[in-house]
Amino acid sequence: MSLEDSPTGGDSLTQDLNERYNAGDMAWVITATALVLLMIPGVGFFYSGLARRKSALSLIWLSMMAVGVTSFQWFFWGFSLAFSHTAGTFIGDLQNIGFRNVLAHESVGSDRIPDLLFAVYQGMFAAITVALAVGAVAERGRMLPCVLFMVVWSTVIYDPIACWTWNPSGWVYKLGGLDFAGGTPVHITSGSAALAYSLMLGKRRGHGTQELNFRPHNVTQVIIGTVFLWVGWFGFNAGSALSANLRAVMAAVVTNLAASVGGVTWCLLDYRLERKWSAVGFCSGVVAGLVAITPGSGYVPAWSAVVYGVVGGAACNYATKVKFLLGIDDALDIFAVHAIGGLVGNLLTGFFAADYIAHLDGFTEIDGGWLNQHWIQLAKQLADSVAGFAYSFGGTCLILFLMNLIPGLRLRASEEAEVLGMDDAEIGEFAYDYVELTRDVLNGDALDEAGSKYSGGRGSPMESPEKTFSSADDDSRVQ
16 A cells, blocks of 8 residues: 555555655755756856846746746656656656656656655756757747747657656667766757757847857856856766765766866867967866766766766867858857767767676666677667657757747747847846947947947947847848
8 A cells, every 4th residue: 555545644654655765865866856956047047148148137037937837847747758657668658647646656767766756856857958958049039939838848859758768668778778867868859959949040130240249248157157057967967876875976976077077178179279268168168078978977987087078078169160060050059068968978878888887876787888898889879869869859840830830929039129138128127237239239330430349439339229220131030
């Protein structure tokens, strides 16, 4: 008889259930849950600092809204679709809708924690994946369609991929794919979705011309966001051991090492070009290292984290050029850092996964990767990566195309709203008291005879505000 079936709750039954699970394991996973939650405002600060000041608040707002909307979705049907005990190979069912019968039963993730704890922990993963993806709306996307997109996308895209990767019934799980903390469900999925969203929205007004004076408006904010992410990632990776054991400790070690090496690698690569020690470059490399180590963090030895950091940092750095080849305005390089970083991490896990590392928890058995001469593991990792990318990118494009046909759900903000900034046009509040339009939007003729951008002289936006509304070649955007 379960506690759910007991009409009174039964003191003896409650005591038996509490004694079934180790208090230390439960305490660690609760702590890890809070750490993953901390990452979500970190994403907001990171994205906000990279954007222009007139749209800074909108990106923090979207990150926090992702928590509220996705938590609601996760409670009602998302968790059941991903982690129900009677799931199929592709997606779960609705046996646990509204957290029905989700309490003290052993979770599908581990018999060391109850379903209820596993549900809230995995709910944070769902929320941060959505927060990562919706950064693609930066500076030109409307808020209402984006919020609706969060609900639809998490249901149609994230939940099935989480099911097939982490649910024992899922096809990737049965295939033997190794993904400890979300190389495919979190990073490849969000990165490919961001690429699709950027494609469907079209380029920002003035993109590719001197009219768009784009650079990070607040590097301090980028650093603060990176700190939140770096700290929270210990809960993201080490927490995925779902127990307080040596495997969790190893995951924490490789997480920190890969982040450190990734940051140094990216910074050095940027220095070779500009002879400047870029703070944004270091932060980007830290995140790239964290993304790369995510799928392998509970499978690989400590020394391999150096390889993850170097290869992940370098690959994501060079991948920032891909958007120019594709002609897609991925404003925050989400595809380069998360999709490419996740792909690199998945493939490196095929090389460096070791059976003795996985067994540090005392019960997990894997065939390992190339370190164990298990050559086929690399093909399994590639299959998982390609399937996740194709499903997320194609599905996201279809969702956005259909949404854009519905009256009132036009994805793209108007040109006037884009010039004003998303904070003013969509939220009505600002990250700062004063939004300096002359810094953010410059037309080619907005220079005085002395060449000053900010003098307010003849032809400047300060004297002729209407010039900031001049048309730009932006035919690719969604109307």
